[in-house]
Amino acid sequence: MTRRSHLRCFLHGTFFQENNITLLDHPACSPDLNPIENIWGWMAREVYKNGHQFQTVDALREAIFNTWSNIPTSLLETLASTMPKRLFEVINKNGGATHN
Numbered sequence: 001m002t003r004r005s006h007l008r009c010f011l012h013g014t015f016f017q018e019n020n021i022t023l024l025d026h027p028a029c030s031p032d033l034n035p036i037e038n039i040w041g042w043m044a045r046e047v048y049k050n051g052h053q054f055q056t057v058d059a060l061r062e063a064i065f066n067t068w069s070n071i072p073t074s075l076l077e078t079l080a081s082t083m084p085k086r087l088f089e090v091i092n093k094n095g096g097a098t099h100n
Contacts, residue, residue, distance in 0.1 A: 032086050032098045035079035042075060043067050 016022075031037040046067045047060070054060040089098040
């Protein structure tokens with residue numbers, strides 16, 4: 001962990017402690033608890049759907065921005081609704097990975 005990460009953790013820890021907020025022990029970068037990882041995967045599949053290749057960086061950038069702008073609400077709702085299950089799985093694995 002970098003010095004900056006330690007400072008951020010300390011500051012956040014102090015804030016939460018001062019406000020009587022209980023934190024869960026979990027890995028800081030756990031993909032199981034970070035739904036954006038699922039969104040990145042979905043976006044990559046959408047951008048490169050049907051083996052699409054881009055001729056220019058601008059074309060790729062446009063495809064990425066269009067895909068980001070059109071993330072289905074249903075995907076976001078599904079990811080939000082699965083958080084309790086994800087938390088439970090991470091707790092059962094003592095912070096370890098829940099999927100291989």
